[in-house]
Amino acid sequence: MSGGSLRRFLGGSGGIIVGTAVMNVCTFGFTIVAAGILDTSSYGAFFALLNLLMVISVVHMGLQATAARRIVADPGSVARIEGTILRVGYATALAVGGALLVLSPAVTWLLQLDSVVPALVLAALAVPTTVMGAHVGILQGEKRWVALSWVYVLAGVPRIAGLAVLWWRPTESIALFGSGLGYIAPVVLGWWVLRRARSAPVAEPAAPARPESTAPWPLLREALHSSQALLAFFAVANVDIVVARHVLSDHASGLYAVGLLVAKIMLYLPQFVVIVMFPSLATAHQRRRAVVVGTTAILGLGAVCTLGVLLVAGTAADALHSEKMQAVEGHLWLFAVLGTLLSVTQLLVYATLARQGRRSIHLVWAALVVSVVAGSVTTAPTQLLGVMIGVTAVLTSALVALSLRSDATDHSVGGVVPAATRAD
Known part of the structure; x- marks a missing residue:
């Protein structure tokens, strides 16, 4: 280059x-x-x-x-x-x-x-x-x-x-x-x-846009709505370690935390996709393509990295001389799967915020409740991990379907749908 x-x-x-x-x-x-x-x-x-x-x-x-x-x-x-x-x-x-x-x-x-x-x-x-x-x-x-x-x-x-x-x-x-x-x-x-x-403005709008209110209170209300939506997502993404601290022993919850390192890496590794795509997600005529491209990119990167974790987990644990990593090395690839699913969910939550949708966020709160209830009856780290993968997989699938349907509806009516009337 x-x-x-x-x-x-x-x-x-x-x-x-x-x-x-x-x-x-x-x-x-x-x-x-x-x-x-x-x-x-x-x-x-x-x-x-x-x-x-x-x-x-x-x-x-x-x-x-x-x-x-x-x-x-x-x-x-x-x-x-x-x-x-x-x-x-x-x-x-x-x-x-x-x-x-x-x-x-x-x-x-x-x-x-x-x-x-x-x-x-x-x-x-x-x-x-x-x-x-x-x-x-x-x-x-x-x-x-x-x-x-x-x-x-x-x-x-x-x-x-x-x-x-x-x-x-x-x-x-x-x-x-x-x-x-x-x-x-x-x-x-x-x-x-x-x-x-x-x-001066950063750029001229591509099409006439409805001026946004620049008063503090409307902006704060939108920020609070976005925050509660993201709270729902990050609560889902992080509730398992809190549950683990209450239902597992100190040693077992510590081992679960070591495995979660891989999940967190997989959650944040594709962070650049969300950052770069967000302006397109906030633009009506680019939104549907941005959802498809972003989801595909995250899943592709996740698949490659999960395979890598599966192949090198044992070697890495031995090289680091970490007894804690050696204890969980056989399940690290499953933590990578969990992190990839959470990363796709994060993109879809941001897509919902970009189009000012609201109802899809109810699904995220529901997933949080299910995670807490189902996780509270687990007795081993592998059981808690299975609960989190299952709940996140269902949530991700539902949000993908709702996002694509909502984007198709927006496009069919010219790309501008009042937030109060959105199906999501």
């Missing part, structure tokens, strides 16, 4: 692929190394804290989806949308952090923690996590891929420094703090890039 071609690749969607790859390698590298540093019980608690932070980060993702969709839908109002998103983002970050501070005793009980300190660390990390969502959504909607790529790079690299802290004091609180270092640098970069409001 020539220098010019490489610059064009990195300046477009290729930069997002590289940026998210760096972020995911550093993030999961930290988590994998932490598995060897912490004892089984502490690692189970740390992983449960990470999963709860991911559930909390739905506010971040709701802000991101709202900012990106509104900028794509009304590029002529980008400067006003930017200003409103940033104000709402900063205020929401403080509210989320304050609420978690108050709820820290409840978090301590929910995750069966030995002290309240890890819950306090969680509350502190929620603030930069939420602010980052506002920054990323603006950059994504404006397709400023270079700046966005650097945000993702800085979301991963600082976690390497976090490992040094963890070596010094191997506890779940320090592990969470070390992992959370990846939320501060991206916020600083986002502030720097967006410190001056744009005075």
